[in-house]
Amino acid sequence: MNILILGGGGREHALAWAISQNPKCDRLFCAPGNAGIADVAECVRLDPEDGGAVCAFCAEMAIDFVVIGPEAPLAAGVSDELRAAGVLTFGPSAAAARVEASKAFTKELCEAAGAPTAAYARFTEAQTAKDYVTAQGAPIVIKADGLAAGKGVTVATDEPTALAAIDDMFGGAYGDAGAEVVIEEFMTGEEASLFVLTDGEATLALEGCQDHKRAFDGDAGPNTGGMGAYSPAPVLTDAVHDRAMAEIVEPCLAELCRRGTPYQGVLYAGLMIEDGAPRLVEFNARFGDPECQILMARLGAQALDALLAVAEGRLADARLNWAADHAVTVVLAAKGYPGSYAKGEIIGLPEVTDPLVQIFHAGTAEKDGCTLSNGGRVLNVTARGATLAEARDRAYGIVDRIDWPGGFHRRDIGWRAL
Template sequence: MNILLLGGGGREHALAWAIAQNPKCERLFAAPGNAGIAEVATCVALDVEDGAAVAAFAQENDIGFVVIGPEAPLAAGVADTLRAAGILTFGPSQAAARLEASKAFTKEICDACGAPTAAWARFSDADKAEAYIREKGAPIVIKADGLAAGKGVVVAEDLVTAINATREILGGLHGSAGAEVVIEEFMRGEEASFFVLTDGENVLPIGTAQDHKRARDGDQGPNTGGMGAYSPAPILTPEVQEKALGQIIRPTLAEMARRGTPFQGVLYAGLMIENGQPRLVEYNVRFGDPECQVLMMRLGAQALDALLACARGDLASTRMNWAEDHAITVVLAARGYPGGYEKGTEIRGLDSLGSDPLLRVFHAGTKLKDGRIVANGGRVLNVTARGATLREARDRAYAAIPRIDWSDAMYRTDIGWRALKD
């Protein structure tokens, strides 16, 4: 079948790489794609948040399956438009996508189904929010309610930081995404990510991962969209996964179905684990970035079979075949990220990495310019490797980085440190 993938980041390059390996994929299109995705797919210029335009392209090009990568088209209702046009689609409805598009909505769902999460309150008035912060004290977590491209969360260690963050968000720092703030209890423990596919009824776990949000080694510096990840996450033992499924994920899905908005797609549960007990930090309604890169590295071509089963409602009979391996990805970002950074710098040397099946460089923010690959974003490349052990995968990834000739690169040197600290 012909397949259309929406998105143009590292997550989508990993998905494109996995999908293209499956013989069910006859021709792969990507909108808008990037320089790396162009190696395995035909990139097309489409407004991915315009459902009518996406549906028209799909019909004109005999697209049998659409995979929606990023959250913005999901929140815009593109999946609804495609399904209404009779096009098989992977990704939740606009109503179900509120699990990511509104943090307050997710908290309401957790309250309704009894899923363990941080105590919370929401505000649209800065003075009332400040009074609440002073009452609760620090550390405390401030979140823009809506989608803020991964930049709407502040973990405030003191009252001044919390109050300033609240006033900045409500003052328009993130536009309409900050019309309300959600203020949460600071949860202690270790954070990890648990991914499941669901067709609205059945649930299929498809892997665990651990992200590194801070910009610099030792988990220092500002929060980013993610500077690296590894899979599996040791903290998410089979026992903890069963608790997360039984206490958080399945109750959430049951509540969504009860409300008439069943969830179909990938549900990414960010969990805080302390003493073997998981609590929900947040939901995302798409694959994480860069967690998707390590999951796809481990899953390969079978990922497409799972996505199709999810979209068709066939998950009950679907199984994943996991190798006893590990994967790690290291993000090469433009110097200055997540603050100001330069675009357009040339990247050389990618061809020198050869065809090692245990190593892939996924493009997150690149474009082709006059036949050259140039940086076109903050997070630019994902150097991703597999290994029999995490240490082997880590060593393979870090050995490849010096062979990439990009003078503007910055990256963390300690991805995987939590799992390797012993």
């Protein structure tokens, strides 16, 4: 098969790495890719949000299967254009991808499906939102309604922080994503990530993960797109998993079908778990980043078979073989992230010979034989081990050999489980 992956981050590098190992994969392309992806796929200069250009490329290169990595092409309807052109595609329609593209839509979906989530209110202008915060008090959560590349959420522990977040969002800090704001109850408990494959009818849940959203050790600092993750996550017990599927995932998928927009792809349910009861924090319409890196590290080549089963509508017959192992990924980010940061810094990467360790590139470029930083989150050092501690030690052993003074990382990935 000729396969095209859309995207250019760490998630897409992990997908490309796993897919390239499957004998069904003959030729692998990635648009736009990055310096690391170039080692396992042919990177092409193609805007992943331009459905017409993507379809034309598929016709020219006889692409058999397209895997859409990030959320923006999904929201732009690229999956719809590909399917209309007869191209086998992994990723939900734009209508179904509204579960991520609009926080307010997901809240309404949960209400209709009876799925447990945080109490909320939605606003289209700043003053009424501020009045609501003053009435509710802090802690409280302020979210830009639309897509904000994982940065449009402020968990405010005091009212001034919440009010400033409202000003930022309505002031254009997140572009059109902040034209509407959702304000939520602050939920207590422990977060986990549940990923569920679905072809519109059957579902297949992947093993659980836990992400670390805060920038610094001890879960301090601002929210980010994710500074590391591990799998499996002990907090996502069999009982919690079954409740999340029965009370959140299955009812919401059924509601989408009832509305005529069945969901096909991977549904990411971010959960808050307290006393064994899960509540929905958010849905995403794609694999999480950096959770995808640890899932792909554990699945390897069989990942392609699962994605194909989803796209071909035969997920009911699919099976995954999970090794009894653990995986950890540590994100190396540019100093200043998630705020402003420098680009173009030279990164010295060590030679990695251990097959249980991969360095997935998230925001890199190549120039004159050198690897350069080209984003906020730049590298994901991902390792497997028989235990979580073993995987963690293996990952940090490589992290400590990377020469990049302009980068930073957390030292406590996996601390809750450990």
